[in-house]
Amino acid sequence: MVKRNKKVAFYFLIASAVLLTQAPAASLGQAGGDQVTGVAVIANSCDAQAAEAMADSLRSAGFDVVVLSADRADEVGDRFPLILGGPDAYEGVGEISASVLNDTDEAWLREVQGALIVYLGYWGNRTAVVIAGQTRNETLLAARLYASSGFPGSPMSTRLTSLESRGVLPGQYANYSTMILSPYGDNVTGFMLYTVSSGTLGGVQATVIVQSAVNVYAPQSNATSVAYYLENGSICTYASISGAGMGSFTSNLTCTAWEPPNLTGQEVPRVLGRATAEYREVPAGTFYCAKFARQTGAVWVSPEVPITGIVEVVDYQPGGPLSVMS
Known part of the structure; x- marks a missing residue:
């Protein structure tokens, strides 16, 4: 098996986890x-x-x-x-x-x-x-x-403009962690830590989710993603990465305005989500999950897992499978 730099592999895992965290609803279809x-x-x-x-x-x-x-x-x-x-x-x-x-x-x-x-x-x-x-x-x-x-995918989504309306409340989750396993075995390569709090952005009230990465191979490194969920449904995000030998980088704050979704011109009828239910055992415990097949693997989600819903992700990459576990 081809060896991969452990730092690079870790940040590749982080990027995958960030994408999944920012759009957990994608498994069930797009809003409209x-x-x-x-x-x-x-x-x-x-x-x-x-x-x-x-x-x-x-x-x-x-x-x-x-x-x-x-x-x-x-x-x-x-x-x-x-x-x-x-x-x-x-x-x-x-x-x-x-x-x-x-x-x-x-x-x-x-x-x-x-x-x-x-x-x-x-x-x-x-x-x-x-x-x-x-x-x-x-x-x-x-x-x-x-x-x-x-x-997502139904007219009901037009009212769900805030995290609070989806049951994610400030202070509800503090340092909730997700274990990240190596693609080459069951050894832990790091953790994702989540904190949900109240905050402001430009004087506007927001629910803030901070997602921090802890790399066990490079504990002095830091990778953080911050998302501000405003009451009007807009989402503003930025990310920062720093570490020994890597320097530091902080992205610009990017905001996406919420727009009332519309089904006009979209296909009806259509499947918004299709999965199979099964129990999935991971280090955090055993969860009753919906398994969604992906082109390169599968994702198991459960309403028992806070914020992301993700119990386990398996993606088969050229270097081997990578797993993100709750």
Whole structure:
């Protein structure tokens, strides 16, 4: 196996982790849609836990939410419909779900072990989101992940402009760490440390996430990424790297303004997220995860992991697999 400089390998891992941290919702699709203020969660009694978890998350973001059984679906009104359960769901929900899903995804939910899906489609002449798993366990996992990532791909995402609305609160996480393993074995090469706090940028209130890298092979080095999440949804970031023999570098502050997402011209229906559920054991413990396949590997995510949701990432690179573990 070709040897790689340990410092270079470590910072390559850092770059991969930073990209994943800045866009954890990408696994579930991109945001879009018209502004909505009300949501109707349609679910059966078996998925009551998932329905309440979804409703609580939506209410905390300022939505007017009702939870309805299938026989009360005519009470949706002008609210956005969010359907929990697949084509075989009990108490009439399955019929509604099947009318939104396509035949391919219905078959996938039935046949693939641990299947879960988030799907944007048409229910009659209106758009709706189906969140479904092969059993109630996968449905609950999909619902919790979809809520924590900001309801990407649906009109609900237009209201999720802050980290607080996604359940990430200042002071909630301080020095939460992610272990980084070597691509050549199970030895630890470093840690990512996260701190969430309140702050200001140009006199504007912000939630600040500081991500620092600790390299066990070069403890005197430092790699830090700072992100300011403003209340209007804008995100401003900069990064700095320093170390012996490396000098120091600090990037310019770059701000991305939040714009109300819009589905106009985008494909409907479409799959917003498709994964399989499984337990994944890592040094931090065992997590019930959604596994998303990637072109060069896979990422396992869980709502139990703060900030990033990432339990483990495996990317197969020319020098070997690299793993980022919680």
